[in-house]
């Protein structure tokens with residue numbers, strides 16, 4: 001069974017052609033990692049391959065690489081913990097047995113006391129913004145309560161991965177409600193990409209205040225980077 005799935009995956013990934021559609025190729029890769037359908041050595045080889053394919057397909061534009069705070073109407077003081085102490089990489093790895101370890105991200109909390117996914121101040125959905133210019137390389141919006149992969153709940157719920165050529169970083173935004181962009185789309189820094197929700201195994205639970213889970217990984221090795229200093233440098237959008 002595993003062999004058949006793997007053979008199909010090899011066939012599918014070569015047939016789609018990473019070179020022709022690198023964004024969709026990366027999305028297929030990310031799904032295979034998430035669903036634990038790819039052997040570790042193969043995954044490490046693909047990470048190395050994408051670190052060449054993506055910059056070639058999406059060259060940096062050096063557009064000033066402006067950074068935007070990823071939630072409209074919010075800022076640094078809404079980041080959880082004092083001075084970004086919510087970032088606990090704990091030797092997290094994108095692929096392999098350490099992929100569920102630690103919290104290599106920042107959580108940004110919003111005003112949603114009644115947990116209806118609307119901003120208590122405006123009664124409107126909260127917009128998630130593109131951290132910087134980039135290309136959407138994976139978009140998932142099919143989460144429902146109880147959604148599970150290999151018996152593990154889907155922690156991120158509905159989520160987006162964006163590759164940022166100027167920064168050579170991926171951003172991962174999780175616990176989204178509705179996605180406003182699709183895989184392959186180029187987005188400007190600060191553009192609305194989703195509305196914030198409570199999707200994801202733990203984020204859905206009543207004990208969890210509504211928040212955006214925001215992670216940054218390096219293109220070359222998929223190691224996490226603390227978003228806090230970059231969030232400090234980011235422009236807040238009212």
Ligand SMILES: [Zn+2]
Pocket residue numbers: 103105106107212213214
């Ligand atoms: Zn988080």
